[in-house]
Amino acid sequence: MSDADCVSQFSCAGYRPDLNFPKVMGVLNVTPDSFSDAGQFYSLDEALERALVMEADGAAIIDVGGESTRPGATPVSVDEELGRVIPVIEAIRKESLIPISIDTSKPEVMEAAIIAGANIINDVRALQAHGALDVVAQLQVPVCLMHMQGMPGTMQIQPKYHSVVDEIRFFFQQRMMACINAGILRENIIIDPGFGFGKTLKHNIKLLKNLSVFLDFDVPILVGVSRKSMLGMLLDAPIEKRLHGGIALAVLAVWQGASIIRTHDVKETFDAIHVCNAVKQSS
Ligand code: PT1
Numbered sequence: 001m002s003d004a005d006c007v008s009q010f011s012c013a014g015y016r017p018d019l020n021f022p023k024v025m026g027v028l029n030v031t032p033d034s035f036s037d038a039g040q041f042y043s044l045d046e047a048l049e050r051a052l053v054m055e056a057d058g059a060a061i062i063d064v065g066g067e068s069t070r071p072g073a074t075p076v077s078v079d080e081e082l083g084r085v086i087p088v089i090e091a092i093r094k095e096s097l098i099p100i101s102i103d104t105s106k107p108e109v110m111e112a113a114i115i116a117g118a119n120i121i122n123d124v125r126a127l128q129a130h131g132a133l134d135v136v137a138q139l140q141v142p143v144c145l146m147h148m149q150g151m152p153g154t155m156q157i158q159p160k161y162h163s164v165v166d167e168i169r170f171f172f173q174q175r176m177m178a179c180i181n182a183g184i185l186r187e188n189i190i191i192d193p194g195f196g197f198g199k200t201l202k203h204n205i206k207l208l209k210n211l212s213v214f215l216d217f218d219v220p221i222l223v224g225v226s227r228k229s230m231l232g233m234l235l236d237a238p239i240e241k242r243l244h245g246g247i248a249l250a251v252l253a254v255w256q257g258a259s260i261i262r263t264h265d266v267k268e269t270f271d272a273i274h275v276c277n278a279v280k281q282s283s
Contacts, residue, residue: 020281022254022273025061025101025222025262026054030084031068031076048091055098058270061120063262064088064113065103069124069148071156071196071229078108085109086116093117101144107135114139120190122222124148124197126175137183144190144222145175149198159198165210168193172217190260192222196230204230208249212256223253224262226269243268251276 028051051062066084067076076084081104089100093116101120102113107129110121119141126145127133136143147168149159161167172191179189191214193207214221225231231242231249243265250261254273263269 020277022258022277023060023260024058024266024270024273025063025224025260026051026057026059026266027226027262027264028054028062028064028088029068030064030066030088044087044091047088048095051088051092051098052095054266055096057267059098059266061099061101061260062092063101063103063122064092064118065122066109067104067106069103069152069197071152073152075153078106081106081109082112086112089113089116089118105129105132107131110135111139114141120144122146124194126171127179128175133178133182133184136179140185140188142188142190143179143184144192145172145179146192146222147171147194147197152197155198159200159203161203164199164203164206165213168207169213169216172214176217176219186219190220190222191217192224192262195223195225196228201230201233208252211253211258215257220259221253221257222260222262223250223258225249225253226261226263226265247272255280 028047030047054062064085066081085102089102092098092100099120100118101122102110102118103122104110104113105123105125110132121136121141121143123132123143124146125148127136127143149155176189180186193214195204195207199207211221211223226246227239227242231237231245235242235245246263246265247268250263250269251272253261254276261269261273
């Protein structure tokens, strides 16, 4: 199996999905302070159990993250992050062949996670950390490049764009070029506009409405909107009441060509994008 197959089909670890079918990426936070499921999956057994339930519910990928990147979050050390994610990745890999992505910006964590059994890098900083491009070029695994304006601690303080869609398109051009120059295969690249990362409600809505613009790059598009504050603002609802709104946004994303939906609510999202896709694929 070539690296290209591994990416375009997400067939890492023996998984062979239908290429025309959008995938659910289930969120597995292993941070004590995460905004959703706070601390809930912090023990190893609970994290593993949660991953297996998400797999049974239809997740095609489990996204393991040990650094919170929600608005206002503070950075963690390499050792702290390694200590959170590596045992969880090893435990999942012992029980399941499901593709695992590692949600990190640190090259040391990327490498250790892949060695521990992860298959995909998910980087909200789009490999801008020192050494990250080279590590991913070496590892030859799929990588999601996400757009963020600013850094999590301060990114929601007056985000500003001349044109949010054009600026993010330019960002992807630059980062994809940096990746390819570093030796990362184009077939290994996934892009994500980064909903809620240095964006106002208006920016987020405009981005979602224009999501299909990013199909021009001819690489898979990943979208993460589940439980985010854009839903809170639209619905005037706390985190636990954002499910139905999040489903609507996921459907709008898939309708416009998103390939992967990152969500906490796997079963609900799987069903919604399944029926959405049936209509989308009809002649
Ligand atoms: C995402 C994403 C991510 N989101 C990718 N990785 C988070 N590829 C973590 C809010 O506005 O969208 N894509 N990893 C979680 N980050 C946030 C950001 C959580 C904003 C909440 C908000 O509430």
